[in-house]
């Protein structure tokens with residue numbers, strides 16, 4: 173039941189504060205749409221200016237156009253001298269700019285009349301102190317898997333318990349969840365002094381300061397992790413956890429008018445195409461790119477391959493043909509389309525010609541594959557992606573060739589292995605049926621009365637100042 177306002181009849185005003193990067197912005201936009209339609213909340217989505225990439229600004233413009241109920245709340249960052257950090261990446265610089273601009277956030281929230289906040293785990297150290305000052309409850313939308321959330325919640329305890337044994341990080345057996353093998357733990361976490369590790373541990377500790385945690389997953393995809401988190405088995409003093417996924421595509425992707433991939437898909441037979449994409453960021457090396465090209469070619473299957481050869485707006489100049497190896501594009505032109513366009517991945521995954529998704533297992537891609545019932549061949553590259561690949565394999569959504577050679581995040585998987593795995597997955601009827609059954613479970617979870625829908629109702633109730641009945 174949607175909340176109908178507080179004692180004075182006022183609707184809660186939830187302000188969402190995403191961090192940078194499409195992998196983070198997309199689920200925040202989807203949460204904004206879900207909460208503002210049918211849950212009795214007013215919702216503002218903070219647009220941090222300047223955006224990190226044109227993909228982000230196009231995405232936001234399309235979202236606010238399509239969903240006028242979602243209010244745009246511009247947050248202009250205070251200028252700062254980025255040359256202090258000559259080798260930092262744009263995401264680090266964005267975080268630093270947010271940190272320095274934090275004093276401006278309070279007045280923005282007061283002016284907007286916020287009654288609750290939800291932010292990204294990466295911004296908790298910036299946003300939670302401001303929320304405290306303002307007397308506002310601060311929630312987290314965790315944009316990765318529940319398995320990763322449980323790792324994040326448990327990791328500080330794990331490190332404390334294993335400190336001093338000198339053996340480094342091994343398998344991590346998360347209470348109530350399952351054992352995450354050493355090789356799946358993000359590479360940086362194996363180094364206790366790595367900046368990422370220090371942030372990850374600080375983020376893990378900050379989780380208990382949140383009023384509630386939303387996670388973009390659903391019971392049937394991650395039954396163990398969702399239950400363990402909701403029952404407080406992973407870490408003590410944990411706030412309520414709302415599994416609200418899969419946060420649905422909002423048909424709000426900015427379309428690239430030049431791109432012809434949908435016409436191309438329309439011309440392919442049903443369930444014949446391998447869709448290959450590694451998210452919104454540069455995720456694979458030139459060498460891996462060429463192995464993948466050769467593997468796709470020898471698999472003999474049709475394919476649509478979205479190549480992101482850019483990080484944010486910087487084009488790395490090399491032409492596709494040059495990147496992929498001599499003559500490749502000519503040889504495969506009758507059965508393969510390679511594009512550098514920003515595709516509408518939802519639309520692609522829903523297309524009847526698509527039979528398999530070769531994915532890096534960024535968490536949004538996993539949830540989109542689950543919602544569309546498209547089996548995944550996992551080719552994780554960095555960060556949380558091996559943990560997510562484990563979820564994919566465990567849930568039966570796809571296969572993860574975890575026996576593939578693993579030389580760390582820079583390791584390269586050879587063409588022959590890729591070709592064999594693609595052929596096997598394309599021929600696997602049982603895999604296809606299992607993926608289709610997960611899509612049904614996803615649809616049930618988000619429909620009225622489903623587990624994810626109920627979590628969203630409970631979250632809206634909490635924002636209303638009510639008590640939470642979920643956990």
Ligand SMILES: O=c1ccn([C@@H]2O[C@H](COP(=O)(O)OP(=O)(O)O[C@H]3O[C@H](CO)[C@@H](O)[C@H](O)[C@H]3O)[C@@H](O)[C@H]2O)c(=O)[nH]1
Pocket residue numbers: 193194195196198315316425449450451452453478513514515516517518533534535536537538540554555556557
């Ligand atoms: O041409 C494109 C490329 C991407 N997308 C969309 O962009 C999002 C990409 O997100 P994701 O699949 O999660 O990949 P990344 O961009 O790599 O995501 C980052 O953020 C995720 C969520 O925290 C993490 O799981 C990943 O490891 C991290 O790299 C998805 O919604 C895609 O549908 C498009 O629509 N068109």
